[in-house]
Amino acid sequence: KQEVTQIPAALSVPEGENLVLNCSFTDSAIYNLQWFRQDPGKGLTSLLLIQSSQREQTSGRLNASLDKSSGRSTLYIAASQPGDSATYLCAVGYNQGGKLIFGQGTELSVKP
Amino acid sequence: SAVISQKPSRDICQRGTSLTIQCQVDSQVTMMFWYRQQPGQSLTLIATANQGSEATYESGFVIDKFPISRPNLTFSTLTVSNMSPEDSSIYLCSVGGKTGEAFFGQGTRLTVV
Numbered sequence: 001k002q003e004v005t006q007i008p009a010a011l012s013v014p015e016g017e018n019l020v021l022n023c024s025f026t027d028s029a030i031y032n033l034q035w036f037r038q039d040p041g042k043g044l045t046s047l048l049l050i051q052s053s054q055r056e057q058t059s060g061r062l063n064a065s066l067d068k069s070s071g072r073s074t075l076y077i078a079a080s081q082p083g084d085s086a087t088y089l090c091a092v093g094y095n096q097g098g099k100l101i102f103g104q105g106t107e108l109s110v111k112p
Numbered sequence: 113s114a115v116i117s118q119k120p121s122r123d124i125c126q127r128g129t130s131l132t133i134q135c136q137v138d139s140q141v142t143m144m145f146w147y148r149q150q151p152g153q154s155l156t157l158i159a160t161a162n163q164g165s166e167a168t169y170e171s172g173f174v175i176d177k178f179p180i181s182r183p184n185l186t187f188s189t190l191t192v193s194n195m196s197p198e199d200s201s202i203y204l205c206s207v208g209g210k211t212g213e214a215f216f217g218q219g220t221r222l223t224v225v
Contacts, residue, residue: 002142023178043118043204043218044155089154097143102155110123 002027006103012078013110021075021096021106028071029095031093034098035064035075036089038105048075075101114207118217125195125224132191133220135205140185140222145206146178149219155204205216206212 003026013019018053030050034042048057048064050073056065063076077084087107091100115138125131135144143162147155158178159167167180181189192199205217 003187034214036216041202041221044216046213046215049213051212091155091214093212093214097160097208099143099145099157099160100155100214101157104154 002092002094002101002103003092006088006106007091009058009104009105010108010109012109012111015080015082017080017110018078019075019080019108021077021088021090021108022104023073023075025071025073025092025101027094030068030092030094032093033064033066033073034091034093034100035062035073036091038087038089040045047088056077066074077108080108084108084111085110113213114141114209114215116205116215116217118205118208118220120220121158121218122221123223124148125222128194128197129159130191130193131195131222132189133203133205135190141207142185143208144188145152145180145214146180146188147196147204147206147216149202151200158190158203167213169183184210192222195222197224200224 005024007022034049035047050066061078066073087105089105090103117136119134146158149155158173159169161167161180161182163182174194179191202219204219
């Protein structure tokens with residue numbers, strides 16, 4: 001069964017800290033992996049997309065890595081800000097169609 | 113990228129009634145996806161909607177409860193039928209881009225009382 005797990009479930013840090021969110025998946029034959037941000041009661045905002053042939057992607061203060069062989073991805077957030085507070089979701093795609101399997105998310109709180 | 117509009121953004125409905133959620137995309141797409149996010153949970157795929165054919169439902173979801181229409185390449189609807197409080201969730205529409213990136217609408221927050 002294809003499953004995606006995120007650790008930790010919740011994280012609280014002071015402003016300015018660098019932090020790492022973890023995502024693991026049971027079936028390593030992925031097509032791509034995507035990180036999303038979700039604010040309370042809202043839809044999903046795409047942060048980074050990593051294709052199966054790639055090792056990492058960067059956007060501003062965000063860096064996502066992918067290790068297919070070990071079934072893991074990490075999202076690194078540098079110099080965290082209160083505005084980064086949200087739930088971060090990892091989702092794995094196994095074909096080009098766009099269907100995704102989601103992790104449970106990490107709820108991040110950045111304190112001023 | 114794709115811009116997705118969902119209507120309504122939220123609704124409060126009586127149990128036993130039905131609600132139809134609309135999803136409009138700004139470009140033609142082959143497949144559209146409907147997800148459910150129950151309170152405090154992550155997203156679960158309900159079904160995949162292809163234009164011109166019946167939707168494909170995931171395990172645990174049936175057409176009688178969640179009928180889907182896909183009349184053209186830019187539009188789809190999801191109906192939540194005979195609602196109960198357990199159907200209170202956020203329902204999200206999604207499409208895939210050319211690079212495989214998934215895009216989501218802002219969701220429909222449904223409360224059943």
